[in-house]
Amino acid sequence: PTQQPGSACGVRLIQRCLCCHFRQLPNAYGSLMSQQGGVGLNAGTNHDETKYYISLPANKLELWMAVESSRWRAPVFRELYSEKEVIKEERRMRVDNARFGPFTEAFAETAFPERPYGRPVVGTVEDFARLGRREVEGFFTAKYRPQTLTCAVVGDVDPRQVRQLAERYFGKWSPPVDAAAAAQWTDIPGAALPAPRGAGPRELRMSLPTGPLLMDGYYRPAGDDPDSLVYAVMSDLLDGGRASRLSTSVMDRGLALYATCFSAYPGDKYPSLFLVQGVPAQGVSTDELAKALRKELQALVDTPVSEVELRRVKKKTRSALLELMTSTSRTAELLCQFQARQ
Missing domain, CATH: 3.30.830.10 (Metalloenzyme, LuxS/M16 peptidase-like)
Incomplete structure (x- = not known):
């Protein structure tokens, strides 16, 4: 970039x-x-x-x-x-x-x-x-x-x-x-691209005819930071299938038509965002959805993750890696990315 x-x-x-x-x-x-x-x-x-x-x-x-x-x-x-x-x-x-x-x-x-x-x-x-x-x-x-x-x-x-x-x-x-x-x-060198901080939360509201969307972003370090793995695990805990927290605590309760998260948005070469987003269900405001999503984020801070959840995430990660290794094109892409980031 x-x-x-x-x-x-x-x-x-x-x-x-x-x-x-x-x-x-x-x-x-x-x-x-x-x-x-x-x-x-x-x-x-x-x-x-x-x-x-x-x-x-x-x-x-x-x-x-x-x-x-x-x-x-x-x-x-x-x-x-x-x-x-x-x-x-x-x-x-x-x-x-x-x-x-x-x-x-x-x-x-x-x-x-x-x-x-x-x-x-x-x-x-x-x-x-x-x-x-x-x-x-x-x-x-x-x-x-x-x-x-x-x-x-x-x-x-x-x-x-x-x-x-x-x-x-x-x-x-x-x-x-x-x-x-x-x-x-x-x-601009990567080292000169710290995530913008110090100005407090930024809020953007737009009126569009396409319906509501909530995007909630939190600054995070680049992908080569040791904590990057933590953000990847957080993403899988929140949005890793039907048993994930956003599915069971937000969508299944009728608060959102869909809710998802991205561990690094829009990329991870430089400091970026941990992003949670969703489309509120009919009759639910974006503020109400934001409250529900932030509640799940706060739960990650306040309550230790259970062994059952961690096993699910580890199993999913291993499965994804093994599947990747069966594809020559995806393996080449991973090797390229790893080498280019050295």
Whole structure:
């Protein structure tokens, strides 16, 4: 993440362009991968990272290395302006016209004023107007470099061969340093992004025709903090299935149509929020729902967690990890994330 206006939109534009185009075979990347047995070609961007995915037969590893290194070493942003229109429509669908889109965007901006997590991933209308080809190319030059790229290859491959091929195709990647672009797109270091404190609780109320939504956020440290595990366990205790506390004490009592929580919102690379949210049931106000949710949070503080609950959470966590390890794509994603955060 970066605080610079336009950065989020720039990331999405680059993501879309790189998924479709590269110099040697313009407009044919997806077709080439499909012809070679590739499946699951996709990409996604969140507040913390952009991820690119594909699954290929093991004997296509060198082809992937050759093509992938070409995309990064010599990108050509064809159809940039048509892709920008696609992202504009994405914003209209996911934010402007979404049921709670305007409120969740305003909530993040209120919680993280002048900070990366306060800016929408898809960008703003002002970003769309500001970004042209020169700005996107400058952003790519400043941000997409060997030291910011992490690759993970999982499957029936020889690690020594993977390393040899990576050195052959990526080893000569030495992009020029553009001082002007680097100055324009300077990141704010993670250490300089403490959660805003000292001003007391912030409250945001909006009147929307889509119905009520309550979001209750509490500042928490980044994901590399030792206490991060505590927040993950708290999240599972509150929202870990039909036996969880929010299900039995809030939804089953008719106070909410749904209630959930997120251990790190909107990300965990930097200090963020432990978030509890819900939609009140008919006849229940957001203030009444807030009282019920905060009662469950306070119970975590006042009353020791039972062994039965802890066993349930541990069992669920082990099961989720074992399920993850059966998927090559999810294992690769986990390895990438772990390595990139080192």
